[in-house]
Amino acid sequence: MTEIAVEVSDLNFSWETGARVLDSCCLSVPKGEFWMLLGTNGSGKSTLLKLLAGLLTPKSGKVQILHPVGFVFQNPDHQLVMPTVGADVAFGLVEEKLPISQVRQRVEDALSAVNLLELQRRPIYALSGGQKQRVAIAGAIARQCEVLLLDEPTALLDPDSQLELVAQVRNLVKSRGLTALWVTHRLDELNYCDGAFLLEQGALVDRGDPERLKQRLMQVESSAAE
Numbered sequence: 001m002t003e004i005a006v007e008v009s010d011l012n013f014s015w016e017t018g019a020r021v022l023d024s025c026c027l028s029v030p031k032g033e034f035w036m037l038l039g040t041n042g043s044g045k046s047t048l049l050k051l052l053a054g055l056l057t058p059k060s061g062k063v064q065i066l067h068p069v070g071f072v073f074q075n076p077d078h079q080l081v082m083p084t085v086g087a088d089v090a091f092g093l094v095e096e097k098l099p100i101s102q103v104r105q106r107v108e109d110a111l112s113a114v115n116l117l118e119l120q121r122r123p124i125y126a127l128s129g130g131q132k133q134r135v136a137i138a139g140a141i142a143r144q145c146e147v148l149l150l151d152e153p154t155a156l157l158d159p160d161s162q163l164e165l166v167a168q169v170r171n172l173v174k175s176r177g178l179t180a181l182w183v184t185h186r187l188d189e190l191n192y193c194d195g196a197f198l199l200e201q202g203a204l205v206d207r208g209d210p211e212r213l214k215q216r217l218m219q220v221e222s223s224a225a226e
C-alpha cells in the first residue's frame, strides 16, 4: 500500500480580519513523490503551506504530515541567519544537542547533497540566489526532514538557476525518498513533478496530471484577464 506523507482533510482557515481563505481542502501526497501546488494570486497557496508546516493553526480540519518538516521560503534572506554556509546548516541542529563529530558529518552530507560542500566556509552574503536556496534545502536535509515544503523557491531566480534548483529537488526527492510540495507560478517547472494540485479561491478544484492542470490554469488566467 502507498504510504502517505502529507494528508489534509476538510481544512478550513480564515484570517482574524474576515473572509475564509481555505474552504474544505482535502489533499494527500504519497511518500517519495514531488508534487506542486498551483493557483492564481491570492488563491491561498502560501496559507495552505504554512498550515502544513504548523506555522498557522487551522480553524477546523486535520493535517497529518511526516516529521520533521523543512520549509523553504521564497526569499532565502528570510531564513538564513548565520554568517557562513556551514554555520547556517549547523544552526538547525542546535536543539538536537549532537556531538560535534555528528554535526560535522550531517552538515557535510547535506552540503554534498546540494553540491555546495566546497562553499562551506563562504559568507552567505557572497552567494547567488540559487546557492542561498540550496543552503536552505541543505538545512532541511541536515535535520533529516522527511517532507520539504517550498513556497515559490524560484520566484527570485533567473531561468537557469530556476531549472537547476527544481531538477536538484527532484533528484533529492528520488534519491533520498523525501516528499516535496512546491508552490509555483512558473509553469515550466511542472515538467519535473509527479503530480499537481490546483487551488482556486481557497478550494482545491483539481489534482493529478501536471500537463492537464497546466492547461486548466492557463485557461483560468486567460479568462481572468479578459
Ligand SMILES: Nc1ncnc2c1ncn2[C@@H]1O[C@H](COP(=O)(O)OP(=O)(O)OP(=O)(O)O)[C@@H](O)[C@H]1O
Pocket (backbone or CB within 6 Å): 015, 017, 021, 039, 040, 041, 042, 043, 044, 045, 046, 047, 048
Ligand atoms: N497575514 C495575513 N493577514 C491577513 N490576510 C492575509 C495574510 N496573508 C495573506 N492574506 C490574504 O490571504 C489570501 C491568500 O493569500 P496567500 O498568500 O495564501 O495566497 P497565494 O495563493 O499564496 O498568493 P500569491 O500567489 O500571490 O503568493 C489573500 O487574500 C491574502 O491577501
